[in-house]
Amino acid sequence: MSLFGAHVSIAGGIYKAPIRGEELECDAIQVFTKNQMQWSAKPLKQEDTDKFKMNMEKYRPNSVMTHDSYLINLGSPEDKKLEKSRNAFLDEIQRCDQLGIDLLVFHPGSHLEAGERRALDTIADSLNWAHEQTPDASVISLLEIAAGQGTNVGYTFEQLMDMIENVKDKSRVGVCMDTCHMFAAGYDIRTKDTYEATWKEFENVIGLDWLKAFHINDSKKPFKSNLDRHENLGKGYIGLEAFRLLLYDERFTGIPMVLETPGGDEWFTKNLKAMRGLVGKTKEVEGPALEEDGG
Numbered sequence: 513m514s515l516f517g518a519h520v521s522i523a524g525g526i527y528k529a530p531i532r533g534e535e536l537e538c539d540a541i542q543v544f545t546k547n548q549m550q551w552s553a554k555p556l557k558q559e560d561t562d563k564f565k566m567n568m569e570k571y572r573p574n575s576v577m578t579h580d581s582y583l584i585n586l587g588s589p590e591d592k593k594l595e596k597s598r599n600a601f602l603d604e605i606q607r608c609d610q611l612g613i614d615l616l617v618f619h620p621g622s623h624l625e626a627g628e629r630r631a632l633d634t635i636a637d638s639l640n641w642a643h644e645q646t647p648d649a650s651v652i653s654l655l656e657i658a659a660g661q662g663t664n665v666g667y668t669f670e671q672l673m674d675m676i677e678n679v680k681d682k683s684r685v686g687v688c689m690d691t692c693h694m695f696a697a698g699y700d701i702r703t704k705d706t707y708e709a710t711w712k713e714f715e716n717v718i719g720l721d722w723l724k725a726f727h728i729n730d731s732k733k734p735f736k737s738n739l740d741r742h743e744n745l746g747k748g749y750i751g752l753e754a755f756r757l758l759l760y761d762e763r764f765t766g767i768p769m770v771l772e773t774p775g776g777d778e779w780f781t782k783n784l785k786a787m788r789g790l791v792g793k794t795k796e797v798e799g800p801a802l803e804e805d806g807g
């Protein structure tokens with residue numbers, strides 16, 4: 513089975529994240545390595561990185577990925593913004609390297625009306641630049657599929673592969689599939705047939721070897737809406753059957769899957785429970801499997 517878990521908070525110190533992961537019974541966690549709404553942060557203290565690594569050994573999560581700051585746009589057509597983004601991304605890689613984290617998920621970027629072609633090339637160039645600055649790091653930058661909102665790029669398998677093809681060091685790049693984003697972008701996974709067709713297309717266009725992580729979210733908005741609004745599992749337009757199919761898909765064994773659903777830890781627990789409730793279910797399921805809270 514896959515490594516399943518959630519995005520956990522780093523409040524009070526990043527070394528606390530694996531402990532929170534254990535409390536939530538996560539086999540995989542995702543963290544920010546700094547405040548995701550700010551450009552810069554204080555350097556990590558050796559003491560904290562040591563404690564983080566120790567806690568990853570000691571507590572339940574086997575896998576940890578990070579997500580970069582929401583401010584970064586590696587495809588920006590504006591020189592100053594691009595430089596700022598590249599430097600911030602370099603810092604993300606260095607922080608991962610210090611923490612011993614191999615997977616760095618990032619939103620590819622936005623073209624801001626300068627055209628998709630230019631953004632796709634700029635993003636690949638940005639990755640090449642960042643990789644050149646960090647030749648000894650083993651951090652893999654994961655292009656997260658976009659929902660297609662605004663001027664974001666990376667919302668088709670073809671665009672993701674286009675960027676991968678232009679990255680020189682292929683050992684440093686991969687993709688993260690967010691179930692909400694892919695659904696909003698027009699990749700259906702709601703039934704056995706659509707699920708299989710979508711993954712066949714993924715294999716044909718990208719290839720499963722590039723798939724290194726999943727974000728597991730239902731969608732508040734309908735199919736092909738191009739809107740990025742996460743929902744708790746079984747409560748959105750995707751529905752539980754898609755998550756059951758994912759859970760049993762042997763192609764994804766060992767690939768970390770983390771929740772980014774709304775409502776904080778309380779709802780992570782409910783979603784994790786819902787996912788575990790699907791274990792052993794060999795037939796099609798219909799939602800809702802989540803407990804309602806209060807009223």
Ligand SMILES: [Zn+2]
Binds near residue numbers: 656690772
């Ligand atoms: Zn995501």
Ligand SMILES: [Zn+2]
Binds near residue numbers: 741
């Ligand atoms: Zn999202």
